[in-house]
Amino acid sequence: MTVVSIxxxxxxxxxxxxxxxxxxxxxxxxxxxxxxxxxSDSQGAGLAAPQxxxxxxxxxxxxxxxxxxxxxxxNPVVDFPDEEEQDGIEGCLSIPGVYLDTRRRMNVVAKGxxxxxxxxxxxxxxxxxxxxxxxxxxxxxxxxxxRLTPExxxxxxxTLRAADWFDEDVMxxxxxxxxx
Numbered sequence: 001m002t003v004v005s006i007x008x009x010x011x012x013x014x015x016x017x018x019x020x021x022x023x024x025x026x027x028x029x030x031x032x033x034x035x036x037x038x039x040s041d042s043q044g045a046g047l048a049a050p051q052x053x054x055x056x057x058x059x060x061x062x063x064x065x066x067x068x069x070x071x072x073x074x075n076p077v078v079d080f081p082d083e084e085e086q087d088g089i090e091g092c093l094s095i096p097g098v099y100l101d102t103r104r105r106m107n108v109v110a111k112g113x114x115x116x117x118x119x120x121x122x123x124x125x126x127x128x129x130x131x132x133x134x135x136x137x138x139x140x141x142x143x144x145x146x147r148l149t150p151e152x153x154x155x156x157x158x159t160l161r162a163a164d165w166f167d168e169d170v171m172x173x174x175x176x177x178x179x180x
Contacts, residue, residue: 006038048139058073074112076112086129088101090144110132
């Protein structure tokens with residue numbers, strides 16, 4: 001497995017909806033392995049395939065976030081069992097150095113598949129729920145900055161403009177998440 005360079009805000013692959021995975025083959029297992037290695041190297045909470053430049057619907061999360069052996073989800077579908085919400089600091093490996101208070105649902109039920117094609121369901125709360133929502137947003141071409149209120153967006157822009165990798169053109173592509 002390989003540590004792969006993480007794509008940064010402004011890369012078009014981050015704004016395109018990822019395609020469903022249809023082949024549960026060695027290539028998918030390699031991709032999941034690369035996601036795991038890259039996530040471990042970056043010490044993040046989660047990482048989606050588009051962040052490695054691959055427009056497919058798969059992501060991994062840090063094993064520290066859950067009790068079981070499962071640390072990835074292919075073709076996830078997210079549902080919310082209740083209306084409870086959480087606020088918390090959130091960052092993104094594709095927007096390094098930016099951490100903002102972001103509202104998410106407290107509880108999530110995500111259905112999908114393992115890399116072998118076995119159906120699975122992940123029930124998460126707190127940080128795991130936040131991570132699953134964040135990574136599923138990536139698969140839909142949505143980034144956590146798209147969830148900011150207008151006031152927070154203004155404050156965020158000041159921080160972002162100071163980053164050496166910032167490109168003003170990326171602001172034209174802020175989207176609304178379909179997972180409210």
